[in-house]
Amino acid sequence: MNISRNKVEHLAALARLELSDEEIEKFSHQLTDILNYAEKINQLDTGAVEPTAHAVPLKNVLREDEVKPSLLRETVLANAPDAGEEYFKVPKVIYSS
């Protein structure tokens, strides 16, 4: 198992990260080491084993669909890096062709 520089760049793009050349080199070695160590779990035969997603078995947790008080819009927007009166602002995403 080898996580190449290209692979690191691909993962960074999927994870919406941008890495310096130095970081790509470092992470390529470190991710390779860690994933090679992780290969250890393949020594186990898990053919008949069910996966565990949660330690405490839970069925669907349902509740009544009741209207309850929630945070005020202005309270929520107070933490936004950029906001209008009623919305979050982001860089333009739709361009006219």
Add this chain to the structure above:
Amino acid sequence: MELYRLTAHEIHQLLQKKEVSSEEVTMSVISRIEEVEPKVNGYIETTFDPALDTARAVDKRIARGDEIRPLTGIPIAIKDNMCTQGIKTTCSSRTLHNFIPPYDATVVKRLKEVDAVIIGKTNMDEFAMGSSTETSFYGPTRNPCNLDYVPGGTSGGSAAVVAAHETIIALGSDTGGSIRQPASFCGVVGLKPTYGRVSRFGLIAYASSFDQIGPVTKDVTDAALLMKVISGYDSADSTSVKNDVPDYLNYLEEDLKNIKIGIPIEYFAEGIDPEVKSAVLQAINLISGIGAQCENISMPHTEYAIPCYYILVTSEASSNLARYDGVQYGLRKEEKNLIGMYRATRSEGFGDEVKRRIMLGTYALSAGYYDAYYLKAQKVRTLIKQDFDKAFEKYDALITPVSPFPAFKIGEKMNDPLQMYLADIYTVTINLAGVPAISIPCGFSKDGLPIGLQIVCKPFDEHTLFKIAFALEKSLGRAKK
């Protein structure tokens, strides 16, 4: 009298007898913080003014003759990944350096309901990723027992401020050992409750199927008191469980007759520091001497725990941390287009360890690798959990070391992430299985660094944990102040 050195239950008695006031206790803790905090760096933010307001209000109620609860008027520090309304909550990350939560985490709400005195927010590894509190954006916390050493992580700030008497009690959170390992490194008590015992609402998520909030305290009695306040069902956390919360204090004095304890041999195998091994084995002898029956057992899947754990937590982390995109809160780096803004923001905001884990998780969850890593690890989790189920058919509790070695030096493991991960070998199994475990001090290395041992019980059996821990604490004598 140095009030800051006392435990919560000792202060509670003094408050009830009106021999001291909450304001005096709080002032004593504040001067202690001012004295030692420059060396320890356990707090990210202190909240002295609101703390004193709460303390004075409590004193008025006591003067009026009101009944007070065990934690009323007691200073408490909160790890900085739990939301505190109006008080900055950063997760030790540049990403959240300016985040002011508009609500309280459920645990914080419950502490306010009993008028505990919140004294500050404690340092941690960034987003609770690390084992030493060195990945914090606000610089490392130092171990009060020896400032050249790490306090452990990720709740290193909470453990250090309890050990340095910069608070009376604290809250930490534990995903793979983050309460128990720093508690053992700093010589204090730390409990990771059963998954679902304590509400996670308002705890900033790292790995949601593992995270649990729990107490960090000077002794077992204080841990029992704090657990009583924070435990119980919460409709805002669908994974919290509706079981009754017992009055843990009632179990402390029970004897250990008929208690059967398993000693898993895999936790004492290759790689353990001989001093740690001998301290834990001595404590096990002690506990046999006071009535418990101890036997060696085997938990054969233990060696697979670290790879299994790191695949699952990094996967959950890569998903949970997708929310930090510079839109709703926290840091934003301006760029012309949206994807560029996301990438610039996340790259500036996150430190190395967080980036590493996000990429590992992204890899484990990506097309073509999901079955080989994520699904496989979930199946291995089942096998590890079955080791515990089987052990608890025969035994009431297990005793193990907390960490294979005492605290290590600052900087020693920072350049080798895999070595840092291996430090969690005896603690991650507990979170994989979702069972409760407590770390209590059981001795010192020849260099004077604390050593801890871990007691593990079946789900929702925290009262048994407290019973055994209290008996052992009594026999060992209170760890040196």
